[in-house]
Amino acid sequence: MGGFVDGIVLHQILQWHQMLSAKLPPDTLLNKEVNMFWDGIFHAFTWLTTAVGIGLLWRLIYRRDAALSNRIFVGGLFFGFGLFNVVEGLIDHHLLKLHNVREISESQGLWNWGFILVSLLMLAGSWLAIQKGRRDVHRQLPG
Amino acid sequence: MAAGLRFCFLLVGLMLTGTVAMACTTCNPPLQAAIFRENFLSRFLFILLPFVVVGLICMRLSKLK
Numbered sequence: 001m002g003g004f005v006d007g008i009v010l011h012q013i014l015q016w017h018q019m020l021s022a023k024l025p026p027d028t029l030l031n032k033e034v035n036m037f038w039d040g041i042f043h044a045f046t047w048l049t050t051a052v053g054i055g056l057l058w059r060l061i062y063r064r065d066a067a068l069s070n071r072i073f074v075g076g077l078f079f080g081f082g083l084f085n086v087v088e089g090l091i092d093h094h095l096l097k098l099h100n101v102r103e104i105s106e107s108q109g110l111w112n113w114g115f116i117l118v119s120l121l122m123l124a125g126s127w128l129a130i131q132k133g134r135r136d137v138h139r140q141l142p143g
Numbered sequence: 144m145a146a147g148l149r150f151c152f153l154l155v156g157l158m159l160t161g162t163v164a165m166a167c168t169t170c171n172p173p174l175q176a177a178i179f180r181e182n183f184l185s186r187f188l189f190i191l192l193p194f195v196v197v198g199l200i201c202m203r204l205s206k207l208k
Contacts, residue, residue: 046194083201
């Protein structure tokens with residue numbers, strides 16, 4: 001989910017950055033097209049990851065000990081969202097410097113660290129939600 | 144000839160001859176040359192890297208009780 005929000009909202013709708021926009025500024029049609037190609041590769045990996053996640057979730061439903069709870073499900077979605085953003089932010093924005101969150105800005109670093117901070121808050125909130133969901137499920141179990 | 148008609152001819156002419164404007168990876172040789180360079184594999188692995196790291200973290204987390 002995090003990858004799709006990044007790719008669809010930040011790459012395509014707002015066009016704040018593209019996959020290689022720090023290395024290859026999309027200021028010519030050719031550079032824009034090359035960035036578009038790598039955006040597509042990013043989306044393809046995101047799509048495959050989502051498909052694997054759906055497969056694992058489907059398999060989990062058949063387990064007798066699976067803790068099926070709305071809180072765990074929503075918490076899990078946002079945990080994955082936050083986790084992906086933190087990892088992607090650290091690797092792509094800070095380590096490899098492939099792009100910045102907001103390429104055309106006087107404070108690119110602030111945007112990059114803000115992205116990590118918001119993602120960490122999402123990670124912490126969703127982790128708490130999952131733990132609460134697990135406690136609720138265990139409380140409802142007979143015996 | 145009306146200005147509008149001349150503009151239409153110019154536009155059609157540009158569309159038929161303008162190869163640079165073709166946003167099509169499989170039919171645009173300059174775009175292919177810009178994508179499939181010596182750094183293609185490293186860029187591919189760079190983009191794959193966050194997914195691999197997230198996968199490894201998820202595998203580790205799934206082992207937690």
